[in-house]
Amino acid sequence: MQKQYDYIIAGAGCAGMSLLMRMVVDPFFASKKILVVDADAKQQNDRTWCFWETVPDLFEPIVHHQWKKLDFYSNHFSSELSIEPYTYKMIRGIDFYNYVKASVSKSPNIEWRNATVNKLVNTTFEFVGSNEIAGIELVDGEIIYADYVFSSILFEPIKAAATEYxxxxxxxxxxxxxxxxxxxxxxxxxxxxxxxxxxxxxxxxxxxxxxxxxxxxxxxxxxxxxxxxxxxxxxxxxxxxxxxxxxxxxxxxxxxxxxxTTKKFPYYKGGNIYIGIAGGQAKASSGYAFKFIQKRTAALIDAIKNGKDLSFGKSLKDSKGHLYDAVLLNVLHNRKMPGDEIFASIFKKNKASNVLAFLDNESSLMTDLKIMSSVPTGIFLPAAFHEMKQLM
Missing domain, CATH: 3.30.9.10 (D-Amino Acid Oxidase, subunit A, domain 2)
Known part of the structure; x- marks a missing residue:
């Protein structure tokens, strides 16, 4: 079976469209045959993404509003937060979809199909010479092949193991x-x-x-x-x-x-590469996903252009962040300390910019230690030891 496309993007949500937009603006992909498949036409303002960053990125033209100052309130601590050098930004779903679709309309090498993906072809691979190819199966039974499939689709409900939160x-x-x-x-x-x-x-x-x-x-x-x-x-x-x-x-x-969730999501299987929530890009301790998706899609583009293996997973910083997330969810799951008290203590004792870097998995070890010392060690240290044991 021969491939029909160079790349298939299965799912046109935040992750799929972010990857697609990075392909659109890069001349490297102008000659590549790309298929985007989603059951939804993306014509509704169905969500809002908020994130913080120090340097404008790819979607700066559609930032709906931004703020340099944030307020934090709780019954334990309240303050106005100066977040320099960060800016807190908001993008509306409809602006995001329209922006990407307008850019795609100028690219004849990109095809969009409104269809439902039934599953990824990721158990049996066909070979053309020495090249492994992957694909998708639509609900009508049609199978479409490509060098790589980038999928953000969760085909089944997330099921965490007994040791996961x-x-x-x-x-x-x-x-x-x-x-x-x-x-x-x-x-x-x-x-x-x-x-x-x-x-x-x-x-x-x-x-x-x-x-x-x-x-x-x-x-x-x-x-x-x-x-x-x-x-x-x-x-x-x-x-x-x-x-x-x-x-x-x-x-x-x-x-x-x-x-x-601390569930370990797959990053790849053969020629199928997982992105978005399906690839574990929603931070387990906060739910923030937009910037993690941007980092993941930018890294994939760089790997493709430089002929690198796409089967890479979490960075060391991400693995460190995953451990911290597990510790927080351990404390919340076991009701050792209320979440409002935890966040109040962290923001009270640390610079807001350091907290944002921590939540982005971009903080230094010194900052990590300071933030971790902001919460009761009698509660968080046993949770940390427990989670580290799970990794051994």
Missing amino acids: HFLQHFKGWEIKTATDCFDSSKAVFMDFRVSQEHGTTFMYVLPTSPNTALVEYTLFTEQLIEDAAYDMALKKYIGEKLQINDYQILHEEKGVIPM
Whole structure:
């Protein structure tokens, strides 16, 4: 069986489109035959991505709003956070999709198909000469081959092993427009833990994009989901009581679930390369994924162009971050310390920029040690020893 494409991108979400955009802007891929397959046409504003960075990256033209200052609130510690040299940024899903699709439309070597991928062809490989090829099988039975398949599709629910933790970051957000100017659009609320913690680690964030518009999102880190009505009740209460806003309209709603898990995701199998959440790019201790996806897709592009093996996995920094994530989830799972107290202690005792670097797996060992000393050693040290044993 011969290949039909050089590359197939299975799944056109954040990871698939990020990889595709990096191919579009690089002349190396202008002669490559690329197929993108997704069941959804990506015409809805279905999500918002927030992230921080020091240097503008590929998607800077579609940053919807950005902030240099963040507010942190809890019943244990509250402060305005100066995050220099970082900037906190927000990209809307619809802007992201439209931006990539508009760029793709100018590239005749890229084909887009609205179809459902049934599975990856990753158990039996066909050979052409000495070249191994991979592929996808669509629900209608059609099989399409390429040198590499980059897949962000989770074909089955995530199942963590007994020694792994599986939390969910689940959220619902309202973009609201107020009757009068109520917001300072120069800073955002990064975390506000002054809400009920009955379900587990719970906070609000508020992202003002103008004096009278903001995205207000109710976010939880828990092992179980809650009833849909509970999100609405919490949002309404917070907007009325904490923001002191009663006259507003809801312009847009978004809702989602992101895995926060220490499960070891595969990075590759033969010619199938896993990206996005399917490749473990959602950080287990926070659910943040956007920048991890950008680092992963940029590394893949570099490897392709330089003829390197694409079967690379986590870096040393990522492995270190994975251990720290496991320690935090261990403490939360065993209810040794509430999440709001943990984050309050970390932000109280450290520079905000160091905390952001830590959450990005980019901090130095000295910074790591300082942040780890911010929380009670009697709680976190036994958890750390336990998780290190799991790695041996």
